[in-house]
Amino acid sequence: MTMTDTTEHSHVHPTPETHLTPEEQQWVDAFMNDTTLFIGPDPLIMREHQIAERTPLEQRILELEADPLRADRIRRRLAGALDEAFEMCESMGAAPGAKWADLSVAVYTASGDVAYMSNRGVIAFSAVLHHPIRHIMKYWKDEPTVGIRPGDGFFHNDARFGMVHNTDQSMLVPVMREGEIIAWVGATIHEGENGACEPGGMPSGSETPFDDGLRASPIKIVEEGKLRRDLLTFLQHSTRDPKLMLADIKVKMGAVKRVMDIVDRAIEEYGVEAFVGAIRMTVEDVENEVRRRIGEMPDGTVTVNQFVDSTLKENILIKFAAKITVQGERLIVDLTGTGPEIINRAINSPLSSTKAFFAQAILSYWWPDLPRSTGALSPIEIISEVGTWADCSYDAPTGQNLQASFRAFTALQTAYAKLQFSVEEKYANVISPWFNQINNFLWGGTTQHGEQVGNLCADLNGMGGGAKAFHDGEDAVAPLFCAMADTGEQEVMEEEVPFLQLVSKRLVRDNQGFGKYRGGMGYEMIVAARNTDSWGFMTVTSGAKFSSVGGLFGGYGCPTYPLAMVKGINIFDIVKNDPSAFDLSMERVMNEQPYEGGSYTTYHMGLQFDIAQEGELYMISQGSGGGYGDVLERDPELVMEDLQLDRISAQVAHDIYRVAWNPDTYVVDAEATSKLRASERQERLRRGKPYAEFVAEFVTEEPPAELPYYGSWGQDNDQEVLATVWDHQGPKRVRGPISEIPLINVPNRHVMKIARLEARIAELEAKHGETVKRLV
Amino acid sequence: MKRISVDIGGTFTDCFFVWDDTYIESKSLTTHHNLALGFNSALDNACTRANLTREEVLGQVDSVRYATTLGTNALIEGKGPRVGALVTHGFEDTIHISRSKGYGVGLNEVKQGDMADAQRPDPIVPRHLVRSVKERIDSVGEVLVPVQREDVREQVRELVDNGAQAIIVALTNSTENGAHEQQILEIILEDYPAHELGSIPVLLSSQVSGRKGEYVRAMSTVVDGFLHETMFHALNQLSSNLRGSGYEKPMLVIHNSGGMAQSNSTDALQTIHSGPIAGVSGAQHLSESTGLGDVVSMDMGGTSFDIGLVPEGGVQHYDFQPAIGRWLVSVPMIHLNTLGAGGGSIASYDRIHRAVQIGPESAGSDPGPACYDRGGLNPTVTDADLLLGYLDPHNYANGFIKLNPKRSRFAIEEALCDELDLDPIEAAKVIKRTVDESMAIGIEMELRSRGGVVEDYTMLAYGGNGPLHACGIAESAGISRILFPPFASVFSALGAGNMKPLHIHERSAYVVLYEPIGRKLFDEYERFNDYVAELERRGREDLIRQGYDPALAKHRLEMDMRYGNQLVTTAVAFDLNRINSVGDVLQVIKKFSDIYGERYGEGTQAPEAGVRVQTIRVASYIDGEVVQFDDLTSGSDRATPEAVGQRLVHFVGHDEPIETPIYDARALHADYVVHGPAVITTESTTYLVEQGWRIEPTPQGAVWLLKESVTAAQ
Secondary structure, eight states: OOSOOHIIIIISOOOOSSOOOHHHHHHHHHHHHHTOOOOOOOHHHHTOOSOOOOOHHHHHHHHHOOOHHHHHHHHHHHHHHHHHHHHHHHHHOOSHHHHTTOEEEEEEETTOOEEEEOSSSOGGGGGTTHHHHHHIIIIITTOTTTOOOTTOEEEEOOGGGTOSOTTEEEEEEEEEETTEEEEEEEEEEEOOOOSOSSTTSOOTTOOSGGGGOOOOOSEEEEETTEEOHHHHHHHHHTSSOHHHHHHHHHHHHHHHHHHHHHHHHHHHHHOHHHHHHHHHHHHHHHHHHHHHHHHHSOSEEEEOOEEEEEOSSSEEEEEEOOEEEEETTEEEEEOTTOOBOOTTSTTOOOHHHHHHHHHHHIIIIIOTTSOOOGGGTTTEEEEOOBTBTTBOOTTSOOTTTHHHHHHHHHHHHHHHHHHTTTOSSOSSOOBOOOOOOOOOOEEEEEOTTSOEEEEEOGGGGOBOOOOBSSSOOOTTBSOTTOTTOOOOOHHHHHHHSSEEEEEEEEEOTTOSOOSSBOOOOOEEEEEEEOSOSSEEEEOOOOOSSSOSSOOBTTOOOOOOOOEEEEESOOHHHHHHHOGGGOOOOHHHHHHHOOSTTOEEEEEOSOOOOEEOOTTOEEEEEOOOOOOBSOGGGSOHHHHHHHHHTTSSOHHIIIIISOOOBOTTTOOBOHHHHHHHHHHHHHHHHHHOOOHHHHHHHHOOSSSOTTSOEEBOOSSSOTTSEEEEEEETTEEEEEEEOGGGSOOOOOOOHHHHHHHHHHHHHHHHHHHHTOOOOOOO | OEEEEEEEOSSEEEEEEEETTEEEEEEEEOOTTOHHHHHHHHHHHHHHHTTOOHHHHHHHOSEEEEEEOHHHHHHHHTOSOOEEEEEETTOTTHHHHGGGTTTTTTSOHHHHHOGGGOOOOOOSSOGGGEEEESOEEOTTSOEEEOOOHHHHHHHHHHHHHTTOSEEEEEOTTTTTOOHHHHHHHHHHHHHSOTTSTTOOOEEEHHHHOOSSOHHHHHHHHHHHHHHHHHHHHHHHHHHHHHHHTTOOSOOEEEOTTSEEEEGGGOOGGGGTTHHHHHHHHHHHHHHHHHTOOSEEEEEEOSSOEEEEEEOTTOOOOEESSOEETTEEOOOOEEOEEEESOSTTEEEEEETTTTEEEEEEEEOTTTTOSGGGOSSOOSOBHHHHHHHTTOSOTTSBTTTTBOOOHHHHHHHHIIIIIHHHTOOHHHHHHHHHHHHHHHHHHHHHHHHHTTTOOGGGOEEEEESTTHHHHHHHHHHHHTOOEEEEOTTGGGHHHHHHHTOEEEEEEEEEEEEEEEETTTTEEOOOHHHHHHHHHHHHHHHHHHHHHTTOOGGGOEEEEEEEEEETTOSSOEEEEESOSOOOSHHHHHHHHHHHHHHHHHHHOTTOOOGGGOEEEEEEEEEEEOOOOOOOOOOOOOOSOOBOOOOSEEEEEOOTTOSSOEEEEEEEGGGOSTTBOEESSEEEEOSSOEEEEOTTEEEEEOTTSOEEEEETTOOSOO
16 A cells, blocks of 8 residues: 555554653654655545534534424525536536536535435435545645635545545535534536546546546635636646536536525525534434334345456456345445455445445435435445455556446345335335446547547446336336436537447347346447547446346346447448448347458457547447346236337247247237246246255356456355466466455456467477567 | 407416407316317407407407417327337437436426336337338438438338328438438328328428437427327317408417417427416516516416516527427427426425425315315315415305315324424414425526526516415515516416517537637638528518518527537527627627526636537517506505405414404505505405515506515516
8 A cells, every 4th residue: 555544644653662651652643744645545534434423513503402394494495506506517517427417416514424415416426425525624624735714615536535436526615604614515527538548537447546547635626716727727637628627617616606605595594503403404314214214124134246247358257245134223234255356457446436336226226215315324334344346445446446336236226125025115116126337338539520538428328227016127217326317319429529329229139137027128339430530439347248237036137248349341431332231230230240341349348448440330238127027927918019129039039938929910829828838837847956956066166267256155155255366377266355365466468468479479480490580 | 459369278268358458358168179169258258348249359350369288288198190200220219218318307306316116108109100211311411321212111111001190200410411301201202192091291300390319309290290180170170260250360379489370380399388488478578568677477376386587688598408298309498497386285294304395296176185175185285374364265266165174274283293293273384384485496496597686586476376375485585576467367368469470490500619729719600690591581481471571570599509518508699690700709709608607607607618509599570569568666655445354364483373354356456555464365366465565456457565675666
């Protein structure tokens, strides 16, 4: 760890061997404080997700008087202001994220707990932005070179200091009265471009934290209402899109100002004490309500193990282990058994970002009626050890930490369906897992207008919804992290960037989590660059080989889809000369390979920035939500409906759903269907075996030796994890507690490939007695 | 001026009748089976009061104007033909996917946020009636893949075979080059000629909207296609009815753009919400002709609360992608914000905040509030109003509905009192205060988010529940002047009577006024001016087609502008109609900056990131005669009328009830002033005058509700 551990050096200084007098200890403390190398993320702040202790002011106010009706009046007034500011960000924001509502505006307590948040936007922000505020309060408030005055504003983006991921940027502004900070107002937007090693702000190719792009700890960029041009210039200079940086910092300042006006008015109308009491009361009320709701659930443990199939560079299997236990009003999420961090790959996540998606699941899929507050996650106990990919160390790159965060979401979403199934009062539907990957093209280069840009398509917002207990999942609906997020209009995109979606929105046949009710389907995208000197695409997801979400109560999980490319062609020339060749689908293009001279390849979904020549095809598909219930219970008429719309193949209708029909009329043959289904049930009984017998046959001591596997193996020993590590002799598997696993540094695949080629050349040289001339 | 304007709503058909200096309002029940009957009844009522026959009137009026909810109703009821869609290859599921957020369009935020319950509405175009054609045009209109005749024929045949009764053609980038849509139309007409049986109406998206956005343009065309037949027959029915009574001029249809046109120049989509928007238009006219200044209109009914904005200077706020029912469409529509709260909104206990929540559920009219005694068990805003003493249980809705206060008390006790630890009266006050404050917050948000200063606005209140809650709402919002306009009960019909023939044409355009990397100002004046001239030409032709003198046509240039890569644009209206110099360019940039700063806060402008025009829009219109309003300022020599009684009334902010004078409609006379606290009960509504407020009626029937500290004059 290259940072100075602030906890130890600033406050709990080690006592030397020799006994020090109190005066000497003071000298040592002062020296240590004066010589702190830099103030990095403070573990005491970063690992906490509970609401803060009441400040003395809050304590005094709430002891004296707690008037919920007055608090509610203040809340409604602020809620209106937050929604108004949210709309401002959405309207004014230059970032694609702002345009599809990937943002939030919130009012925080003095300690940084979210009290009120805009109704729309990304809920995960409610569980992560207390960290930077606490950092500011602890380190900058009383620091003579920084300090805080009315009108100051802090910027930050680095997830190590508390953020969903580094592509988000915040503006945090204190509410001050008589020199005291009594609350905060903040606006946060997913900005996209952040100067990372690849354009778009979410680099799958980052191998060190320095590849992740901008690493802004909380910095005071606004002084007494004025934006500092020197710091602004530094930020603009650090990214590919200085226009975006400028425009959206102003947007966030404007939004905060709008909320601040209403805060000022509320304080004027009701007084400081009523205001402070109201926001603190809300945080505590939400925490109490969550405890009460946990208490309604039956005691027990649900285990949700997930396996991710990619570092976004190599094929691996890495485990996200989660045991969710309810004990009375306690809810414990135990991540023990989760695979170790990979120190030179982008998939690692700080624990705070992982937790943010626990909050996302709770506030959008468990209890969507709850106010978005730090109080929602606060009562939940989380067990995790530093050094896993879901709780990574300071030195790990985190450019694609969503890989871990999204699994955190799915873990809780899946668990809730089971935990609340028999609960009398339900606050949300029982549903199968939502699709959890941002299958989407990130892009960058020079536009047809000569501008340098880097960002991503809004198509990530078209995730397949999980099947419900009584209805199919919604096709390509909002993403798991943001209700009402917008996939936008392709015509508008094409005006800005030099590529076309030749297939923009078409659901992909058989791309559904089968079940009594099927998961919502995903659509395919086929893109090709045009009218640009320099352009490239990348993709940043997993799940091309191992399904990223499962089904529920017998439903199937999401199918797997690769990235497919046709290089070495220009589709625009081809279709101009022969319009009948304009017949694109990933299935057809890859199976029939109709374009002569093309190079047809498939790939996992972690494509590093790839230079695209004009007219080369890049093809991906959105995934499906999980299916619900037994496929043999699906209404045959629904099967026929999907078949007629070409949403499933005849093979699926017959082999999976076991339906018989007249192929000319699509009329179900009810009798034959009953027979087919009865027969399949008999087959199941025949194939079935006692669980112990199955385990004895199926379960092995450890995974296949050639599989790079990370995480605990089996259900019995989560304390010990397996990992493939590389040393000078090559890969080898190790096992042990997470703290004892050696650093995992995956060798560069291109270096390895060169080494293999070199070896082959040497072999051929030896065989044929010829020396190949090598380039130096 | 002799004129008839009619607003046919879901329950009532309102008529505003102008016969020179005589203004008459009349109403009748809407006759859904044949709208002409209700129309005639309302008109006959007015004619009788003017001592004229219907034929005499229709033979002499300059126009009959008509605002209708017909399209809205047809959309809600799903009444329309089976519409098939032809789209570009690769975009087959664009309509179905509905930008992924289609599940929540038209729903409240609570439902939008409940992802596990997300479900799209049944589509207007079922997926099996969507076919694609192999063609592609790029963003500047270049053809990448030409249309293939046989391919089109095959797809159309499949649509027809599958039962399509109307076809919409919505091709990608057709706003930049509509040739492919035209070619397809020609191919369809060849195979299914209009003069033969079996012909099917065909609508082209490029003719419905000039704005980029393949989904919203397709949906606009779909909605148009779906409503076309219903509207066509209904308008024909009304036209025939008018012709039968001697009216020979074309009937004019009110548009949601704030203008109007003959039915042959009206798309069905343009009629949606035209009634409420005519009300906003009436507010604008009232404001302009009486010097009211900035006006916010408030229409509080039983289940909803519409807020419209009329800032001084007449610059309208539009929604360019409004939600029509559950569908997002592309049409410039006067902005109207509807909050889901009214007299029927249900009050419930909010366990998390230990407070009272109003709505979004509503008791509606059946069973209605608990006090209606029709089986409703939930307490509503009306129940609270009754319990607090504002409503007369024997004289509500002109005595048609007898109210039972015991039901109100019981409902409030059951739902709220234990939890809040309050008695029913105090709980009722919490309901009243909560609904008033919520409405006030809605108004404040509307005003602030569009650059308004709340305190400067006059609230123009109409709708059944407006007079009862206006004081509380205004007090909470910081507004000190409320006006109940003249002819309030038919105010939307009155608004329709003042609208202008107006057509809006727009086109997407890539115009960079300031390019920041090369630091270059826009200089392609000819290209820009050609765009504007073409839009003006189309507007002028629309007006000529309706028989107007083109010399009278006026054109207003508006542009949707943005900084850098913002997606959502800000609409700006300009005084100039051409750009001919760098000075003009800078003037446009400055106007944008002014509007933007006003709306989002000074200093939020970011011209350093570049200044772009996204859409150019031209409103072409003709000024005409309008209704004259009397001066709304009021004299100071006013007497206090005789109260008809008094009762104990409970007011928010007062622990004890106040013995309050009760007045009837006779108190609403221009000689009187009524100081609060007071209650005035009329046939149609109840005015609540809270302490610190007073009522001053005007001769023409308008009623001022003013804070004691202000006068009617600005």
